[in-house]
Amino acid sequence: MELSLQRLRMLRELHRRGTITAAAASLHYTASAVSQQLAQLERDVGTKLFERLGRRVQLTDLGVLLADHAEEILGSVERATLALEEAQEAVSVRLTAGVWASVASGLVPAALTLLATDHPGIQVRTRELAPEETAGAVRDGTLDFSFIIDYSGYPMSWDPSLTRDVIAVERLHAAVPAGAVPTPTVTLPELAEHPWILSGPRSHFGRAVRLACQRSGFEPTINHEVEEQSTALAMVAAGLGVTLVSDLGLTLRPPGIDVVPLTEPVLRTVSIAYRTKAARRPSLQLVIEAVRTAAAEKGLGARSPVTAPEGW
Numbered sequence: 001m002e003l004s005l006q007r008l009r010m011l012r013e014l015h016r017r018g019t020i021t022a023a024a025a026s027l028h029y030t031a032s033a034v035s036q037q038l039a040q041l042e043r044d045v046g047t048k049l050f051e052r053l054g055r056r057v058q059l060t061d062l063g064v065l066l067a068d069h070a071e072e073i074l075g076s077v078e079r080a081t082l083a084l085e086e087a088q089e090a091v092s093v094r095l096t097a098g099v100w101a102s103v104a105s106g107l108v109p110a111a112l113t114l115l116a117t118d119h120p121g122i123q124v125r126t127r128e129l130a131p132e133e134t135a136g137a138v139r140d141g142t143l144d145f146s147f148i149i150d151y152s153g154y155p156m157s158w159d160p161s162l163t164r165d166v167i168a169v170e171r172l173h174a175a176v177p178a179g180a181v182p183t184p185t186v187t188l189p190e191l192a193e194h195p196w197i198l199s200g201p202r203s204h205f206g207r208a209v210r211l212a213c214q215r216s217g218f219e220p221t222i223n224h225e226v227e228e229q230s231t232a233l234a235m236v237a238a239g240l241g242v243t244l245v246s247d248l249g250l251t252l253r254p255p256g257i258d259v260v261p262l263t264e265p266v267l268r269t270v271s272i273a274y275r276t277k278a279a280r281r282p283s284l285q286l287v288i289e290a291v292r293t294a295a296a297e298k299g300l301g302a303r304s305p306v307t308a309p310e311g312w
Contacts, residue, residue: 092121098134098146106248151208168295
């Protein structure tokens, strides 16, 4: 009997999440693909591994047994990978990283250029996810590491099985239609009279900005709720409202926008998250160092007094 690591990973996710759809979403496959691979796994082992109960899928006793062994097998593969990396004089490996738009455009290219120059054997592939999803994908083994964000006054909840290294601290700025704010700086309350363009309250960014506005004494009037920062900035350029944009997000700025510093800065910390048991991987530490160097070259090194949000 030959067991596929990919199919074992799918079985593990099914055991964790309870539905084919949820397992597929966590692994970034279609539900049909996962269902086909799990059916093949049943054929590989020659026994029934799961049964359907309405919309959910319940593992049989043998399915649970194999899922438990899958955890051990996949953990052994990770430990073997670490051992091989530590034994090599020159690191040669491929890593998969979780990114989102502003970090992908504003930081990753410079970091990967540095990495290619100093450590050409390390290849980094990226996968764009919502910031709220990246840490979970690292925990589940879908990603080797991910970029994550925390806002001053609104840190993300954290999984103790993960470690995060701070690589940059950004400021958020007011992005307004050209000429809309004639002063060199602006307070959040002074933006209360403007319509806002913002992502939904379930997104980390949308929630953080709403909380910052509420702490400043007002509820923003949100005329346009959009998830992509580039879309929000295009709407600002068209005169449809105001939003906040980070230092890295400025790379997405179209013409027709004034970027005005906030009098009382709202900060966000950018970190790299990875599984704690992978902390000794030489390739991972070299990537983190390259990203930290790229951030510092852009003036985004950790700024005093805030290097990590409260609650860490």
